[in-house]
Amino acid sequence: DAGVIQSPRHEVTEMGQEVTLRCKPISGHNSLFWYRQTMMRGLELLIYFNNNVPIDDSGMPEDRFSAKMPNASFSTLKIQPSEPRDSAVYFCASSPALGTVTDTQYFGPGTRLTVL
Amino acid sequence: GESVGLHLPTLSVQEGDNSIINCAYSNSASDYFIWYKQESGKGPQFIIDIRSNMDKRQGQRVTVLLNKTVKHLSLQIAATQPGDSAVYFCAENNTGNKLTFGGGTRVLVKP
Numbered sequence: 001d002a003g004v005i006q007s008p009r010h011e012v013t014e015m016g017q018e019v020t021l022r023c024k025p026i027s028g029h030n031s032l033f034w035y036r037q038t039m040m041r042g043l044e045l046l047i048y049f050n051n052n053v054p055i056d057d058s059g060m061p062e063d064r065f066s067a068k069m070p071n072a073s074f075s076t077l078k079i080q081p082s083e084p085r086d087s088a089v090y091f092c093a094s095s096p097a098l099g100t101v102t103d104t105q106y107f108g109p110g111t112r113l114t115v116l
Numbered sequence: 117g118e119s120v121g122l123h124l125p126t127l128s129v130q131e132g133d134n135s136i137i138n139c140a141y142s143n144s145a146s147d148y149f150i151w152y153k154q155e156s157g158k159g160p161q162f163i164i165d166i167r168s169n170m171d172k173r174q175g176q177r178v179t180v181l182l183n184k185t186v187k188h189l190s191l192q193i194a195a196t197q198p199g200d201s202a203v204y205f206c207a208e209n210n211t212g213n214k215l216t217f218g219g220g221t222r223v224l225v226k227p
Contacts, residue, residue, distance in 0.1 A: 031213055042217060042218075042219050042220065043160070043205065043217040045214060045215070045216075048213060048214065050213065055212065055213070091159050091160070093159075095213065097213055104162050105162075105215060107152075107159035107160045107161070108159055109158060109159050110158075110159050
């Protein structure tokens with residue numbers, strides 16, 4: 001099993017540029033999560049999907065952030081325009097659970113984003 | 117993956133000793149709990165989970181204890197090894213499919 005796959009692993013960009021992070025969840029998993037991890041705020045949930053449908057995006061910082069899941073095997077997190085305070089490690093996780101049944105979330109290796 | 121670094125509580129333990137990592141959770145309605153391990157440059161890795169209808173669960177070298185009365189969770193690692201050095205997070209579920217993560221504890225294993 002390949003696990004959750006994220007790309008790129010590292011991204012360095014300049015303020016104002018658009019950034020797109022990609023995630024491939026574990027095959028057969030029904031839920032997908034995007035997290036952000038920083039030294040100051042720890043691990044924060046940004047948004048999650050059940051069966052490709054966004055369920056809760058209350059953690060998305062502001063309108064500059066958007067996430068899509070066009071199919072069961074792919075999701076993107078886009079930041080436009082990016083700002084230095086967006087620098088963080090962004091994790092994608094997937095879970096076999098659906099709806100109210102909670103199950104283990106499996107994390108990808110993360111994308112380290114640096115905005116100059 | 118970078119976790120909360122400079123201000124993490126740290127547990128130093130001698131190789132071969134047992135480790136106990138504690139976590140206080142916030143919501144008495146939480147019904148599912150997970151412990152994750154995060155090594156430098158990697159994503160959180162599942163260690164063990166427990167549901168609220170249990171108070172103890174054992175895995176390989178790890179045991180999770182749940183005390184719902186005082187909303188306390190602990191992770192015990194037996195015979196701690198150098199490879200156990202990492203940051204450990206507890207997480208609780210109390211809303212749908214969402215997990216809320218604690219701030220983490222850094223474990224340093226001394227040879």
